[in-house]
Amino acid sequence: MSEERSLNFLEEIIENDIEMGANDGRVHTRFPPEPNGYLHIGHATSICLNFGLAKKYSGKCNLRFDDTNPVTEETEYVESIKNDIKWLGFTWDNELYASDYFEQLYDFAVQLIRKGLAYVDDSTAEEIAATKGSLVTPGINSPYRERTVDENLQLFADMRAGKYKDGEKTLRAKVDMAHPNLLMRDPLMYRIKHEHHHRTGDKWCIYPMYDYAHGQSDSIEQITHSICTLEFIHHRPLYDWFIAQLGIFPSHQYEFARRNLTYTVMSKRKLLQLVNENHVTGWDDPRMPTVSGMRRRGYTPEAIRQFCDTIGIAKRENITDISMLEFCVREHLNKTANRVMAVLDPVKLVITNYPGGQEDVFDIENNPEDPNGGTRKVPFSNELWIEREDFMEEAPKKFFRLAPGNLVRLKGAFIVKCEGCKKDDSGNITEVHCTYLPESKSGHDTSGLTVKGTIHWVSIAHAKTAEVRMYDRLFRVEDPSSEEGNFKDYINPDSMQIIPSVYIEPALADAVPGDRVQFMRKGYFCVDTESKPGKLVFNRTVTLKDAWAKEVKRG
RNA sequence: AGUUCGAUUGUGUAACGGUAGCACCACAGACUCUGACUCUGUUAGUCUAGGUUCGAAUCCUAGUCGAACUACCA
Numbered sequence: 082m083s084e085e086r087s088l089n090f091l092e093e094i095i096e097n098d099i100e101m102g103a104n105d106g107r108v109h110t111r112f113p114p115e116p117n118g119y120l121h122i123g124h125a126t127s128i129c130l131n132f133g134l135a136k137k138y139s140g141k142c143n144l145r146f147d148d149t150n151p152v153t154e155e156t157e158y159v160e161s162i163k164n165d166i167k168w169l170g171f172t173w174d175n176e177l178y179a180s181d182y183f184e185q186l187y188d189f190a191v192q193l194i195r196k197g198l199a200y201v202d203d204s205t206a207e208e209i210a211a212t213k214g215s216l217v218t219p220g221i222n223s224p225y226r227e228r229t230v231d232e233n234l235q236l237f238a239d240m241r242a243g244k245y246k247d248g249e250k251t252l253r254a255k256v257d258m259a260h261p262n263l264l265m266r267d268p269l270m271y272r273i274k275h276e277h278h279h280r281t282g283d284k285w286c287i288y289p290m291y292d293y294a295h296g297q298s299d300s301i302e303q304i305t306h307s308i309c310t311l312e313f314i315h316h317r318p319l320y321d322w323f324i325a326q327l328g329i330f331p332s333h334q335y336e337f338a339r340r341n342l343t344y345t346v347m348s349k350r351k352l353l354q355l356v357n358e359n360h361v362t363g364w365d366d367p368r369m370p371t372v373s374g375m376r377r378r379g380y381t382p383e384a385i386r387q388f389c390d391t392i393g394i395a396k397r398e399n400i401t402d403i404s405m406l407e408f409c410v411r412e413h414l415n416k417t418a419n420r421v422m423a424v425l426d427p428v429k430l431v432i433t434n435y436p437g438g439q440e441d442v443f444d445i446e447n448n449p450e451d452p453n454g455g456t457r458k459v460p461f462s463n464e465l466w467i468e469r470e471d472f473m474e475e476a477p478k479k480f481f482r483l484a485p486g487n488l489v490r491l492k493g494a495f496i497v498k499c500e501g502c503k504k505d506d507s508g509n510i511t512e513v514h515c516t517y518l519p520e521s522k523s524g525h526d527t528s529g530l531t532v533k534g535t536i537h538w539v540s541i542a543h544a545k546t547a548e549v550r551m552y553d554r555l556f557r558v559e560d561p562s563s564e565e566g567n568f569k570d571y572i573n574p575d576s577m578q579i580i581p582s583v584y585i586e587p588a589l590a591d592a593v594p595g596d597r598v599q600f601m602r603k604g605y606f607c608v609d610t611e612s613k614p615g616k617l618v619f620n621r622t623v624t625l626k627d628a629w630a631k632e633v634k635r636g
Numbered sequence: 637a638g639u640u641c642g643a644u645u646g647u648g649u650a651a652c653g654g655u656a657g658c659a660c661c662a663c664a665g666a667c668u669c670u671g672a673c674u675c676u677g678u679u680a681g682u683c684u685a686g687g688u689u690c691g692a693a694u695c696c697u698a699g700u701c702g703a704a705c706u707a708c709c710a
Contacts, residue, residue, distance in 0.1 A: 087650050087658095115710050150709060206708055215706055217638045251708060261639045263706050272708035291710045314641060315705050336641085338703095343647085349710095391659065393649045395642095398703055402647045405660050415673060450673070481671070490669050523669070535669045602670050629671040 089394045091130070091335060095138055095306060104305045108140030111304050112166070112173070113295070115147045116158035116279070118349050119364045120165045120372045122385070122406075126340045129389035131308055132171040143302055144173035148180045149294045151278040159279070165372040170382045175302070179294050180280045182301055186289050187241065189297055189327055190252060190270060194233045198326055199270060200226055201236040202253045209251075212258075213266055219259035220266045226255065240273060243286045247273050254293070256322065264319050268292055296320040299332035307332050310339040311396065340392065341400040344554035345370045346561055346568055360572055361555070365610075367620050368555045368576050378552065379597050379607030379622030380406075384413040400560055407623050414597060414605045414622065419447040419454065422492065422537040423585045423600040423619075425549060427466040430483075430538065432497060434516045435463040440542075443523060445493035457588045460543040461494050466584045471536045472513045474502060479632065481534030483513060490535040492601060496521035496528060537601045544584040547617035550609065551578045585617070592617060599625075 088096065099106050110131040114124065135142035144166065148154045166173065193199040202209070202225045214220030228236070240250055252271040260266055270293040275286045296319075299307045307320075314336045324331055341347060346355075347370060355361050355369070364371050367378035375385065388409040392401050441461040448454035467483070476484035483489050483499045490496050495517040503512040521528040553576050561568040589598070596608040605622040612618040 089649090093652090113710090117710080147710065153709075209708080210706080213706060215638085220706095248708065263639090266706090269708055274708080288708095290708075295710085311641070312704055313710090315639085317640095338642085340648095391648080395649070397642050399648065402660065405648065408660060411672090420670075446669095449670085479671090492669060494669095496669095526669090532669085534671080537670075599670085599672085602672070625670075625672050627671070632671080 090396070091134065091306070091308065091337065091394060092137070094335060095134060098305070099138065107303075107305055108135060108138040109143070109303060109305045110135050110140065110308060111143040111145050111299065111302065113145045113147045113179075113298075113309075114162050115150070115153070116155065116162060117150075117153040118158060118353070120162055121347060121352065122342060122370045122372070122375065123340055123347050124165075125169060125372055125385055126389050126392075126394075127308070127310075128166060128169055128171060129386055130337070130394060132173075133390075134306070134308075135174075140305075141174040142171075143175045143177055143304070145177040145179065145298060145302070147291070147295065147298075148178055148278070148280065149289050149291060151274060151276040151288060154279050156279045161373065165376075168376060168382055169372065169385065177298075177302065178280055179289075179298050180278060182294070182298055183281060183285055183289070185301060186294060186297055189323075189329075190237065190289075190293075191234065193254065193270075193323075193326060194237060194252075195230055196326065197230060198255050199233070199252055200228050200255055201233050201240065202226075202251050202267075203249070204251075206248060209269075213263065214258070216263070222258050223253070223267065226267070237271075240271070240287050241285070243275070245273055247275055249273060252287075254319075254323070256319075262315055262318055264292065264315055265322070268319060292316055292319050293323065296323050296332060296334070297327070297329070299334075300324055300327075300330045303330050304332045307334045309334060309336055311336045312339075336396070337394050338396050338399055341560070342370060342406065343400055343403045343559040344556050344561075345403070346556070348562075351562070351568060354569070355555075358569075360569065367550070367552050367609075377607075377610055377620065379414075379605060379620055380410050381413050381417070381597070384410040387413065403554065410623050411605065411625070414599065416450050417448075418597045418599045418605055419457075420445075420449070420601050421457075421586055421589055421598045422459070422539055423547070423549075423583055423589070423603065423606075424466040424468055424537070424539050424544075425580060425583045425600075425603060426469045427584055428469040428472060428510060429512045429541065430465045430467045430497075431512050431514050432463045432465070432517050433500065433514055437463050439463070440540075441494070443493045445523075459493060459586055459588065460540050461491075462540045462542050464541040465491070465538040466541055466544060467513070467536055467538050469510075472499070472502065472510065474510070481532075482536055483515065483534075487534070488530060488532045490521075490523075490532050491517075492535050492537050493523050494538070495519070495523070496526075496530055496532055537603075539584045539586050541584075543587050545587055545590045545617075546582045547585050547589070547619055549580045549583045549606070549619045549621065551580065551621045552576065553578075589617070590614075597622065 112131045132142045212221040253267045256265045258266045271287045365373035388406045444456040445459045472483040487499045497515040497517045500514045556571045557573045558571045561571040592608045594608045594610045604624040606619040609618040
């Protein structure tokens with residue numbers, strides 16, 4: 082049995098609605114992106130929420146593109162958004178577009194004009210701003226506010242017919258220019274834009290504003306719970322006003338606090354700058370908090386969903402520690418990623434009592450966490466690559482790796498005893514020498530010895546090579562947006578370090594883009610989209626926890 | 637300044653008038669053919685001041701602090 086989990090505030094609202102018989106017990110949500118950019122982890126939260134609630138309460142969730150501004154929107158984004166949602170593991174019930182409702186929205190507007198609740202305004206943008214009032218002072222009525230219904234009907238029809246240029250006229254709702262909520266001071270419903278729309282082409286030259294389109298679109302789709310982020314809370318009275326005046330299905334809006342993550346930025350504007358100014362290689366750069374970036378980084382949909390579920394949902398400002406996300410990624414990869422050996426910073430290990438030219442092949446377990454994970458063949462010989470940091474000529478007491486006199490297990494192979502090392506003229510270590518214990522063979526160990534350290538290795542004669550890209554956090558500070566000055570001043574200059582050639586075990590030679598593995602003791606890595614046979618490229622998804630590194634740092 | 641929303645360990649989130657809990661992080665230990673994983677434990681919190689009540693994180697009042705809002709963007 083799964084344990085009882087407390088409800089978040091939206092689940093409470095929904096369960097209460099169901100209990101009260103609201104909407105005949107129906108739950109229908111929607112995810113409404115504007116197709117003007119790529120999805121990021123914030124959107125992922127909203128996706129998990131909307132699709133998750135629909136699933137939990139046997140309801141439906143629509144995918145609706147909020148495409149009411151033809152200037153910024155493109156089909157390319159529609160496709161990437163759909164792809165990201167599918168990758169995250171969700172399926173929408175209906176694929177819809179606000180632009181599907183342009184005719185219906187126009188009819189609604191005519192109704193409001195007839196009721197004397199909307200008027201055509203000839204004021205310029207500057208004039209409207211100037212008469213809007215301020216946070217503490219009321220606005221002033223437009224001189225065009227009292228036009229007759231017939232006149233408004235005619236002018237609105239003329240707007241649609243293309244008789245006016247951009248900005249010459251608008252349609253405004255007639256609410257209250259003294260309302261304390263600025264959004265209620267005769268908000269714009271339509272503006273003129275002689276622009277090509279990615280779906281309606283040149284059919285329209287007037288386009289509805291968000292506030293006028295969104296609630297009505299929800300209503301048309303019979304959305305029961307319209308969930309958005311907190312910055313729209315001021316829009317709710319207007320959302321309700323339009324629906325009430327039109328007497329249409331009463332969808333309701335609920336707001337939650339958008340999620341922020343440490344060591345990154347989330348606003349579309351800032352992400353765009355990172356891309357345009359080449360601080361990253363693109364929207365899908367593995368350092369980006371975009372869904373496509375995280376996918377390329379090697380994060381799994383399961384991990385992202387688990388993360389969204391773990392951090393929960395509330396109405397207060399927040400900034401979630403990125404280590405929470407990394408924990409979820411490790412947790413899933415630990416169960417699913419095969420273990421392999423790769424040496425990133427090599428030094429040669431010579432086994433002096435193992436005959437040159439001889440070779441062993443070991444079957445090594447792919448994943449100790451997965452009983453059905455199977456094994457792979459790993460060749461062994463007298464010369465191996467090991468990590469440079471796994472040998473110390475003069476080692477501290479708690480160093481369990483290779484040091485003269487120390488015993489260490491070569492993962493899946495033998496226990497070796499370190500005999501010393503060879504150096505070049507400038508004192509750099511060029512070879513580590515050791516002898517092996519034949520009776521300590523992995524799985525058939527009769528030596529009776531236990532060793533504290535186990536290290537990974539790759540046989541020099543059999544090694545393949547690959548490029549490895551080591552990623553770190555994009556920023557040096559937890560919350561770049563709240564720091565003094567420009568957020569870009571806080572970019573981490575070492576967020577990507579490329580190692581052109583590392584040694585990998587031969588079993589990895591046919592890895593293909595998207596494959597995820599653990600380089601034992603080094604971290605989780607995935608094969609990059611740019612990787613090709615013979616020219617492999619791995620991205621470091623996330624490091625392993627490293628208690629020894631902490632110990633060393635502490636001194 | 638006005639309106640609206642919010643405030644629980646370092647972070648995120650529960651507790652719905654009745655034992656302040658869970659996860660991450662940090663720390664300590666056990667285990668380990670990954671210094672990983674796993675397991676055990678530790679540290680640490682109700683913004684402030686009043687009030688209601690047998691009893692307040694929760695209800696009330698006042699304050700403090702934070703966020704959002706004055707785009708022909710969404």
